[in-house]
Structure formats: C-alpha cells, structure tokens
Amino acid sequence: MMQLAWDVLNSLLLGKPSSPLTKALEDSNLGESTIGGGLDDTLLQSTFSIGMKGLKKREDVNVLEDLIMSTLHKLDTDGFTEDEIASSINTIEFSLREGGGGLRGMEIFLGALAAWNYDQNPREAIIYEDALKLLKEEIDRTGSNIFQRMIRDTLLSNNHRVALELYPSATLEEEQQQDQKIQIATAQSRMSETEYQNIIDEGIKLKKLQAMEEPPEVIASNPRLSIKDIDSSPVEYPIHVEDNFAKSAGTSDMSDAEFRNYIGKVTGGVSATLQVMSVKPTGWDDENKVLPGVNILTLLFIRGKCTSERISDLFDVFEKILMDINLDSKDILRNALKSNLSAKKSSLTNRGHSYADTRIRGRYSVRNFLREKMDGYSSLDSSAAVLDAVDADWGQFVLRLGRMRQAIINGNRNGMILNLTGDRYVLDSTMEVAEDFLVNKLPVDLGNPAPPTPDFRSVDHPWVAPAREEMMKAYPSPNEGIAVPTQVAYVGEGGRMYNVGEYVSGSASVVSHYLSTGYMWDVIRAKNGAYGAYSKFSDVDGIGTFYTYRDPNTPDTTLGLFDGAAQSIFDDAEAVLTRDNNAAITTAIIGTIGGLDGSALSPQAAGWTALIRYLYGESTISRQRERNEILKTTIDDFIDYAQRVKGWREQSIAIVASLASFNEMQARTGQELSVLVQANADEQKKEGERLK
Numbered sequence: 001m002m003q004l005a006w007d008v009l010n011s012l013l014l015g016k017p018s019s020p021l022t023k024a025l026e027d028s029n030l031g032e033s034t035i036g037g038g039l040d041d042t043l044l045q046s047t048f049s050i051g052m053k054g055l056k057k058r059e060d061v062n063v064l065e066d067l068i069m070s071t072l073h074k075l076d077t078d079g080f081t082e083d084e085i086a087s088s089i090n091t092i093e094f095s096l097r098e099g100g101g102g103l104r105g106m107e108i109f110l111g112a113l114a115a116w117n118y119d120q121n122p123r124e125a126i127i128y129e130d131a132l133k134l135l136k137e138e139i140d141r142t143g144s145n146i147f148q149r150m151i152r153d154t155l156l157s158n159n160h161r162v163a164l165e166l167y168p169s170a171t172l173e174e175e176q177q178q179d180q181k182i183q184i185a186t187a188q189s190r191m192s193e194t195e196y197q198n199i200i201d202e203g204i205k206l207k208k209l210q211a212m213e214e215p216p217e218v219i220a221s222n223p224r225l226s227i228k229d230i231d232s233s234p235v236e237y238p239i240h241v242e243d244n245f246a247k248s249a250g251t252s253d254m255s256d257a258e259f260r261n262y263i264g265k266v267t268g269g270v271s272a273t274l275q276v277m278s279v280k281p282t283g284w285d286d287e288n289k290v291l292p293g294v295n296i297l298t299l300l301f302i303r304g305k306c307t308s309e310r311i312s313d314l315f316d317v318f319e320k321i322l323m324d325i326n327l328d329s330k331d332i333l334r335n336a337l338k339s340n341l342s343a344k345k346s347s348l349t350n351r352g353h354s355y356a357d358t359r360i361r362g363r364y365s366v367r368n369f370l371r372e373k374m375d376g377y378s379s380l381d382s383s384a385a386v387l388d389a390v391d392a393d394w395g396q397f398v399l400r401l402g403r404m405r406q407a408i409i410n411g412n413r414n415g416m417i418l419n420l421t422g423d424r425y426v427l428d429s430t431m432e433v434a435e436d437f438l439v440n441k442l443p444v445d446l447g448n449p450a451p452p453t454p455d456f457r458s459v460d461h462p463w464v465a466p467a468r469e470e471m472m473k474a475y476p477s478p479n480e481g482i483a484v485p486t487q488v489a490y491v492g493e494g495g496r497m498y499n500v501g502e503y504v505s506g507s508a509s510v511v512s513h514y515l516s517t518g519y520m521w522d523v524i525r526a527k528n529g530a531y532g533a534y535s536k537f538s539d540v541d542g543i544g545t546f547y548t549y550r551d552p553n554t555p556d557t558t559l560g561l562f563d564g565a566a567q568s569i570f571d572d573a574e575a576v577l578t579r580d581n582n583a584a585i586t587t588a589i590i591g592t593i594g595g596l597d598g599s600a601l602s603p604q605a606a607g608w609t610a611l612i613r614y615l616y617g618e619s620t621i622s623r624q625r626e627r628n629e630i631l632k633t634t635i636d637d638f639i640d641y642a643q644r645v646k647g648w649r650e651q652s653i654a655i656v657a658s659l660a661s662f663n664e665m666q667a668r669t670g671q672e673l674s675v676l677v678q679a680n681a682d683e684q685k686k687e688g689e690r691l692k
Contacts, residue, residue, distance in 0.1 A: 421607025
C-alpha cells in the first residue's frame with residue numbers, strides 16, 4: 001500500500017502545474033523550469049529529487065532550497081484538500097488500469113523488474129487492486145494525514161539528503177577532449193610495447209568479428225515465422241460517421257488549481273492537441289500516391305477520457321475550456337512557455353536525431369515545414385518570440401488569445417467534428433449528452449452565421465502561400481549544421497525518392513526496414529559505434545532519410561557510410577537476399593508487418609487511429625492493397641528502392657554536433673555547411689564565470 005501511496009503523494013506534490021511544490025517553484029521565477037522528477041522507485045532504495053535549472057545567480061541556490069523545504073513544512077502542517085486527493089487518486093487509478101499508452105506487455109514486464117531485480121516478488125510490483133483498496137480505506141479514515149506523515153517522516157526528517165549544484169562551462173568539450181588525451185597517454189605510459197600491441201591486435205580482431213556474418217547453420221537454428229503465420233488482413237478500427245449530428249451541434253467560478261483538481265477527479269485526463277495533416281485532394285483515386293502537400297487540415301482537438309457515468313462531467317469540462325477558461329493568467333501561461341522552451345533546448349542535445357530528421361523533411365513540403373516550425377529547431381525561436389510577446393505587452397496578448405477563442409467558438413459547424421469511442425452500450429448512453437453539448441452548450445450566432453469552412457481537399461490551405469514564401473528564406477543552404485555542446489553527433493541525410501502523384505508500393509517500407517535492421521545496424525551501429533542508426537521513408541511525401549543517434553564518429557565519416565547504403569542492397573541482391581528461399585526478405589516483411597500492426601491499442605488510441613484514417617481519406621481497400629504489396633515484396637522491389645536512394649533528388653544534410661566537429665569536418669573535407677549556433681558561446685562563458 002505504501003508504494004502506491006508514494007505514487008499518489010508524488011502526484012499531489014508535482015503532478016499538475018497547480019500542484020503546490022511545482023507551483024511554488026515555477027512562480028518563484030528563480031529558474032527556467034523544474035527538474036528532478038520527484039519519485040524514482042526503480043531502485044532498491046527509492047529516491048525523491050526536485051530542483052530547478054537555469055538559476056540566475058549563485059545566491060539563489062540557497063533561496064531555492066529554503067523554498068522547497070518551507071513548502072514541504074507548510075504541507076506537513078496544512079495537508080491536502082479532499083478534491084486534491086480525489087483528483088490524484090483518480091489519475092493514478094486510470095494510469096494503473098489503462099497503462100501508459102505504450103506496449104502494454106513491456107510496461108508490465110518493466111514494472112515487474114522494479115521488484116524482481118532485487119529478488120523480491122515480481123507479482124507484488126504489478127498487482128494493485130488490494131493495495132488500492134487499502135489506500136482508499138486509509139484515506140477515508142485519516143484523510144490527508146497519511147500524506148502529511150509521509151512528508152514529515154521521509155522528506156523533512158530524512159538526514160540522507162544532498163543538495164547538488166551544477167554549473168555550465170562553455171569550454172566543456174575542450175576540457176573533455178583534453179582529459180581523454182591525458183587518460184590515454186597515462187594508460188599507454190604504463191604499458192609495455194607488447195601490452196600496447198596486444199590492445200591494438202584485440203581491436204583488429206573485434207573489427208573482424210563484427211564484420212563476420214553468422215554462419216547459415218546458426219541463422220537456421222533461430223526460431224522463425226513465415227509469411228503464412230501473418231494475417232493477410234490489416235487491423236481495422238471501425239468508425240461510424242454521423243455527419244448531420246456533428247453539424248447540428250481557472251474559469252469564472254473556479255481557480256486554476258480547483259479546475260485542474262476537478263478535471264482529475266471526474267476524468268482520466270484532458271488535453272489539447274494541434275493536428276496538422278496532409279489529406280488526399282478531391283478527385284484523387286484511392287491509390288497510394290505522393291500527395292502535393294497543399295491540401296492540409298489544421299485541427300485543434302480537445303481530447304478526454306472518462307468512465308460512462310462521468311460523460312456529462314467530461315462535456316462540462318469541454319464547455320468550460322472552450323467558453324469559460326480564464327485567459328488572463330499571465331504567470332500560468334508564462335511558466336508553461338518557459339518550461340516548454342527550456343525542455344526543447346535540453347532535448348536538442350539528447351534528441352538531435354529527431355531535430356535533424358525534422359529539419360531535412362521541412363525542406364520538401366508545406367506540411368513538414370509547418371511541423372518543423374512548431375516542433376523542430378525553428379520552434380526554439382518561435383517559442384522565445386511568444387515568450388517575449390507575453391512579457392512585452394500582456395494586455396495585447398490576452399486580446400489576441402480572446403480573438404482566437406472566439407474564432408474557434410463562432411466557426412461554422414461544418415468545420416467541427418466530434419469523435420466518440422466506446423462499446424455500443426456506452427455510445428448509446430452518450431449520444432443524448434453529446435447532442436445537448438453541441439446544440440445547447442456551444443452557442444451559434446444565428447443573426448451573424450460564420451461563413452462555411454472551406455473544403456481544404458479542394459482548395460489550398462491559407463497557410464500554404466506564406467509558408468512557401470518563408471521556406472525560400474528558411475533554408476539558404478541545402479546542408480546545415482546545428483552547433484550544440486555535445487561529444488556525440490546526430491547525422492541526417494535525405495532526399496526526394498518519389499515525385500508528387502507518383503504511385504508508392506507498400507514494398508518500399510519493407511526495404512527501408514531492411515536497411516534499418518541490416519546495413520544501418522551492422523555497419524553504422526555495430527561496427528562504428530553509433531548508439532542508433534535508422535532508415536526512414538514516408539509514402540505521404542515521397543521523402544527518404546538516414547540518421548544516426550549518439551554517433552561518436554565525425555559527421556563526414558557517417559555521411560560516407562550513408563553513401564554505401566544503396567550499394568549494400570545491390571550486393572545483397574546477388575547474395576544474401578537469394579539464400580535459403582529468400583529468408584532475409586521474409587524476415588524484413590515480418591518486421592514491417594509487426595511495425596504496421598503494432599501492439600493491441602487501448603480504446604482511446606484505437607478511436608484516435610480510426611479518426612485520423614477517416615480525416616486523411618484512407619480506405620480499407622487501400623490499406624489492404626498496401627498490405628498485399630508488403631507481403632509480396634521481391635528482389636526487384638529492393639533493387640528499385642536502391643536505385644531511388646542512389647539517385648535521390650534535392651539531397652540535403654542536417655547535422656547536430658559540436659562546433660569543433662563542424663570546424664574539423666570543413667577543414668578536412670571542404671564540405672560547405674550553414675552552421676546554426678544554438679547559443680552564443682561567449683555569453684555562455686561569461687554566465688558560467690559569473691555564477692562561479
């Protein structure tokens with residue numbers, strides 16, 4: 001029970017922006033965002049850590065520590081409200097019953113390891129019903145006291161506490177390189193010539209071992225699936241469209257904290273999602289062709305889940321979000337923007353492969369360019385600009401938010417869609433509440449009706465023209481580098497493989513998968529040490545990319561290895577792909593189908609998948625055709641894909657690495673790169689010296 005109680009306490013302290021410990025730190029403006037994450041129960045002895053990054057001055061460290069402790073002391077005295085506890089309990093219970101939205105089997109297995117790794121009963125780590133019942137009974141009996149006692153005994157009275165301070169260094173890369181040289185020189189000085197030569201010989205042996213293929217008899221001993229083991233029909237999530245029904249259809253009385261607690265108490269979570277997606281133009285047939293990229297939908301979704309008896313409460317939350325949310329909450333919005341920007345800056349150094357891939361794809365279509373603007377490297381500047389606008393003139397910013405909300409509320413109903421997911425009983429019992437929400441809770445100005453929303457399958461989206469103009473300025477060079485302080489690189493290269501309107505066979509995804517699990521894995525990952533190496537292809541835009549993750553090689557070395565990908569397929573077509581009744585092709589097909597089908601989806605994910613398919617204009621027939629093409633992939637399909645990779649057009653490069661890596665690369669190869677520097681090194685150095 002106490003382990004589950006800790007999950008609830010962690011949610012109470014940090015689970016929402018309005019949670020007391022999170023709010024105290026964010027409102028203090030001492031740093032950019034909270035770090036630490038709170039509870040970590042994956043070790044034998046659980047830990048709890050909390051702090052902030054980006055503190056302005058050295059003296060603020062003590063101020064921050066005092067703030068954390070004083071907040072915990074206040075909670076020890078005052079406790080938590082019934083609504084706060086009910087909200088966190090409901091949130092945790094939904095998470096336990098539904099999982100985290102990933103592979104459910106893996107979630108259960110990894111959850112069991114938390115106990116199993118330490119010779120404890122793994123079953124106790126994943127069975128929660130009895131513990132949940134006991135915790136609810138304890139809360140009914142003692143209220144907030146159980147959590148106050150936990151704060152007092154394990155956080156405030158705990159002598160095993162450390163305050164850790166970390167300071168940035170603008171010369172970290174040079175320091176690490178110098179330290180590495182010293183370590184190598186020291187180790188070598190302690191070796192005899194024979195010992196040193198033995199290490200070199202062992203390295204050569206390792207390279208040869210990595211280059212060796214497994215003998216056919218070893219490969220044949222592995223368990224295998226065959227094409228006959230695969231369901232020839234795709235996984236379908238039926239959707240029923242009620243077109244006429246869809247078309248007919250902190251707040252003024254709650255503080256921010258109260259509203260968030262209310263959401264947590266009556267729902268399993270509510271979120272907003274901006275969806276920018278390409279759709280098939282009107283008149284296009286059902287075949288899988290590269291889209292022109294000018295027919296896009298931009299949709300703001302408010303998504304939520306609840307039990308069937310809480311459906312009216314969920315729609316009440318939707319109504320408050322749309323009609324009654326308090327937009328004049330500067331501190332809340334500013335903290336969210338500041339945390340989001342800080343998270344993006346941090347992710348650039350540890351998820352550089354995602355930024356490189358997004359940056360490349362943004363060159364080729366409006367939809368991908370918009371995605372790069374919102375989620376890629378460009379979003380650092382746009383997020384900073386929004387934050388500056390908030391600070392410069394908050395009143396004007398609130399007016400802008402108000403106009404956006406009115407545009408959404410007063411928009412024509414033919415631009416709105418309501419998607420419900422549940423079994424037949426739940427849907428039947430929900431329809432009356434949903435209809436009341438659409439008809440009575442979302443007002444329509446009959447005297448001044450909004451113009452019909454254009455059919456963007458037939459006309460260009462209004463964002464297309466300005467986006468195309470901006471695309472010309474955003475990419476002055478086809479080859480770019482993004483300089484960040486890191487010892488590894490994230491190298492990406494891509495190009496156009498199919499033209500707009502050209503048919504794309506499902507077999508293309510098989511060959512891309514084969515490259516990821518074959519050449520990219522064997523050559524770039526196993527032999528050359530990159531932590532990840534991938535081939536990615538999109539049949540929506542016809543663009544293919546290669547990229548690496550945490551790559552220790554110089555960028556030009558990896559680019560040279562990318563150049564060998566097409567030839568590796570040509571070589572395999574003469575050997576590996578023909579062996580053992582085309583077993584390698586069968587393996588690639590099975591892997592591709594596994595990625596296509598995925599694991600069993602939760603009801604929420606299944607409903608979302610069905611909706612996206614409907615909006616995109618993808619039919620069951622087209623999905624079946626693609627699956628058939630995947631299952632019938634031949635050597636000829638591999639050769640065709642390799643020829644397209646070898647001759648891909650409008651080739652471009654995006655690399656995330658250190659400035660020193662780019663300088664060395666340009667000096668060695670003469671490769672022209674437009675290097676974008678994330679932050680001014682001189683400013684970093686001055687800030688680090690000032691803090692010290």
